[in-house]
Amino acid sequence: MIERYTLKNGIPVFVVENHAAPVVSVQAWIGRGSAYETDKVAGISHFLEHSLFKGTKKRKVGEIALEVESCGGEINAFTSFEETVYYTTLGSRYFEKGLDIICDAIQNPTFDSEEMLREREVILEEIKRSQDSPYRTVSHNLWKTFFPGSPYGRPVLGFDTTVKKIDHKVLKQYFAQHYHAGSISLFLVGDINTKEALALAQKKLGGIKKKKNASIPKVPNYFSAKKPQVVTAERDIKECAIQLAWPAPALSDSQIPPLDVLCTTLGQGESGLLYQHMVKDMKLALDVNMGLVATARCGMAAIGLQVTPENFEPALKELKAFLHRLSSRGLSETEIERVKSSLEAEVIAGKETVEGYARRLGYYFIQFGDPNAEQKYLDSIMAVHPSECDSALKKMLLEKPVLSAVHPVGYKIDTKSITDILNSVPKKEAAVKSKSPEICLTKKSSVRFVEKWMNHLPVVSVKIIFPGGSREESSDKLGVGNLLQRVWTSGTRHYHSKQIAYVLDSLGASISAYVGRHTMGLSLEFLSKQWPSVKPLLTDILLNPTFPEDEFEIEKNILLQDIRSERDMPAQVCQLNFAKALYGDHPYGRSGLGTLETVSSLKTQDLRKFYESYIHQAGVVVSTVGSFDKSRWETEISEIIHRLPSGGAKLAQPRSLTPARELAVVCETKQPLHQSQILVGFLGPDLKNEDRFALKLLHSCLAGQGGRLFLELRDRQSLAYSVAPLQSDNVETGMFGVYIGCSPEKLPVAIHGIRKELERTVESAMSQKELARAKQYLLGRIALDMQRFSSQAMMFGLDEMYGLGFDFSLKLADKIKSISAEDIRRIAEKYLMLDKAVLSIVHNQEMEEAFIRHAWEGKASTLTHSKVRKSF
Structure with a gap:
């Protein structure tokens, strides 16, 4: 049951007591996202999302993540068009601390000038990573073309040109204008007491004052183009990614439920009508899906296609013809009933984790002003009649669509031909008929x-x-x-x-x-x-x-x-090359x-x-x-x-592996590339070797926003948006490594930065404070991962299959708690042999293998990128 309360300053608080697991999610939803930005400060909402965890009046840089991860929890944030959300999920015994951290972050950020400069570099790296993704490119181009001149036509991340001009002063001003009692709502879901939670919320948020709501840039509720539009880009890929979209109304419009049912019927997985026709029957597409994207003020119905270059035009022709045939014959009651059952199951599954439950409440409150709107919306979905879907499809096809595509380098798209296909109207055809469960x-x-x-x-x-x-x-x-x-x-x-x-x-x-x-x-x-x-x-x-x-x-x-x-x-190239070099x-x-x-x-x-x-x-x-x-x-x-055969083939015998005798380097060139990819790693213990638990704790020490890698390589040096340790527990031989994506010019510094952090782990034991954080972080992650039924079923089943015992996961806490800092250092020294590491690099130009080796050793400043043979 959802309980709603209003604090004295007007901030709404929503509480759901759920005692199925000893965890709680605290989420602060700020009703301000990128749609509230002007062109001049595009990306500032996302910048704020990064900034609020970078220190407050009582918590220094890095301490917020460190506190949460020391409790075994996780903390994060995300930005969309209409909202920016800050949330933490952690053990319920740490609820008050989690609430205090979130409330502190959204009220008292310091916006330290030097720290904001470093974080700006991180965001610029994130923008570069987005530019390297063909699927992000096709999406960005679609929105830009579909909503020209509006905030919905800009990426939520903003642009490098606008982000570079945002400093701590601009952030402070924007924060003061948009973060107040009139824009904040709080969601608390999990193993808590409602009365106690409300008292804490009043104590920690009661001092926020309400201000006049900021004006929202005007955006038409419904976009309607005069003619089809086609936008393309080329990338070093093998297949074409296409998004084809038609205008849709705002989320609150009465047309949305039938349009949602239509899109789901057409595009839901392998049972969707589009997949069955385009992939299974006609064999013109590799994948196809359809979805409705509706915001508070506008939306689109979009079809995603993956095709080979030779099927680009044939697939579009058949897709257009199929939609018109379907418009003529209509959808059946049977076809939409299966979708209704699926959507009902989705609503139930969304409440399986406290974080997911809180997120759904927040979304519906921001969009509809009522967290209970999900059930009302589901009721509207269940009441949809096939004729309403037919009307929605007919209306959609009267609109002029926008097509965005990313295609392989060298493949030429005939824009006029594509426009003609989108303009065409196919000839009419005859209609076709307990908390601790045992x-x-x-x-x-x-x-x-x-x-x-x-x-x-x-x-x-x-x-x-x-x-x-x-x-x-x-x-x-x-x-x-x-x-x-x-x-x-x-x-x-x-x-x-x-x-x-x-x-x-x-x-x-x-x-x-x-x-x-x-x-x-x-x-x-x-x-x-x-x-x-x-x-x-x-x-x-x-x-x-x-x-x-x-x-x-x-x-x-x-x-x-x-x-x-x-x-x-x-990143996939980097990982594949690494695995081949490591495992031979x-x-x-x-x-x-x-x-x-x-x-x-x-x-x-x-x-x-x-x-x-x-x-x-x-x-x-x-x-x-x-x-x-x-x-x-x-x-x-x-x-x-017991109706299966009693036995079968004999399993292969396990093969042991030994580390390489020397440093191994594999390099690959890929263009265009805004970020270089680096993966450094080593062979690890097998599944039954208890050394792996010490490496798990090392992974926890390095991981997260409070981890060594994040604090040093991202926060202090601003080398990357994404940096993370990697660990794989394999039956025969495991793996431990570190990944980072950085601007090409930062490559040698990033490579040596990884080495220096690994040297620290080998040469000196972590502090007791770090050890405590690592243990709580790891145990907290295990608790969070155990929320989903499917995750639990797989974990218990595999542990039994591999001979560890079905209840092995229940014993993990004791094993982890018994490990000392010196144990971790000793195990790190055993496996992290720096002179026998494997380095996998993907860069935008060819380079000497010696360059990578010298960067690893910290000598790269004396070298240049001369064009030579590839190492891989």
Whole structure:
């Protein structure tokens, strides 16, 4: 139940008591976002988002994040068109501290001049990263063209030209104008006492005064172009990304519910009408989706397409024709009913975590003035009639759309031809007709059931886990696991792919396959009451997959295109090169997608053989979290699984790896590139080696806004927007590393900066204060990650599968608490051998390998970037 209260100064406070887990989310929503900015200060709302955690009158720079992470919590913020949000999620016993931190940040920022200059550099790095993303580019160009001359046509980040002119004085002035009692609302969700929470809120926010609301730049409620518009950009990619959008009204308009149902019916996942037609039937697109984007004052209905260059125009022609055919024949009651069930399930799932629940309340309050508006909106959705969707589609098609596309370098787009397609009207065709729930392990014959019963939500999450996975792929069948994952649920003896998608969406349920490195299986999510309807579908998917030839060919072609475009993103290139250099010919060193050669040769019988080799009774684990009848559940699942073969192929023997004998450097050139990518790492312990817990604490020490990497490389040196430690706990050999993305001219300083931070960890033990923070941060992250039923089911199931024990996660706290600072330093020294590190670099020009080696050693200032051979 949502309780609403108003503080004496008018600030609304919303409280939801939820005692399912000992966590709480504190969120301050400021009803001011980028839509309130003038062109001159574009990006200042986002700049403020960065600034408010950079010190207050009683907390120095870095102390805010440090306090939260010392409590095992997380703190963050985000900016949108209408709002800027500051939030923390942490253990409920630290609620008062979390509330104090958020309230302090939104009232008393110091805007230190030097600190703001450093943070400005970080934001400029974030803008560069955005410019390097082809998908961000296509979106930015769409909004710019769709809403010219309005704040909605600008990126929320602003532009480098405007951000460079924002200093601490401008920030102070804007903050004073927009952050006051008339723009702030507070949301508290979790394991708290309402009366106590309200008293604290009055104490900490009661001193804020109300001011006259700032004027909002005028924006028309509805944009209507006179002719189609086309905007394009080229990037070093392999496929085309397209967004095609039509005008939509503001969020409060009565046309929104039917338009929302229409967009979801057309574009929701693989069951959406567009995906079924464009990807499955016509094979003209690699992916397609559709969504409604509505703001407080304007919006758009947008279709996203991914196509190969040769299918750019054919796909657009068919898309346009399909929409007009659908406009003629109309949507059926059956087609929209499945969407209604799916949206209902989405509302329930949104309340699974305290952070998600609070965020939904904040969104609906900002947009509608009522946090209960979500239920009212859902009621409007449930009342939509097919004829209303038909009217919405007809009206949409009368408008002139905007098309934004990013295409491969060298591919020429005929803008006139595209405009003609968008202008065309196809000929009419004939119409086509408890807080600490018990976790237990039960063994029934060959099946191990790991179960945790939770009744606060009527939802069940299940993981059916089999030993196997991509680790078992032979060298000539690489990618067979990935392809199996894509095709497994696409057809069975009694259901074809459209029936499967329809049944699941109508139930608000999901069944998906997964193939990891060492395990594979099925994931299920469904409302408890829907199990009788889900059961026959699960049975047929598990026992009788047919791997239809047509579905196989579609997914195979998409996988081949994914392989071709896998190296489009600079950060992905950096990671792939790193894995290959670190793990060599071990399976961990290869892409999970396979290769063009191996995937091209795969046949449906290869999927059948892989499925039959590893989907059997031996070793299976069924992990279930949610509200279910334990006895009935175990009986019915056992009956299904016991119809599988008793055994299958023998698993590959584990392979141990040893560190390289010397420093390894791999470099790749990619243009255009606004940010260089750096990944430095080392081999780590295997899953059963308890050294990994010390490395987890080291990771926690380095991670987060209060971590060493963030404070030194981002805050103090302004080298990057994104810098983070990386750790992978693998069955055979793990990994520990550090990633950073920085401007190309900062490359040598960033490389050496990483080394210096790693040297610190090896040469001297962290302080007791750092150790306490690292432990609380890690334990807090574990608690937060355990909110979702699906995460719990996977964690419990994998721990049991790997021989750690189903309740291993419950013992983590004791293991972590027992580790000393010297233990961490000793383990760091053991694994972080700096002279045997692997350095993976993606840069905008070729360079000497010696340049990277000298940068690592701190000698790069004497070198220049001379053009030489690539190192990789």
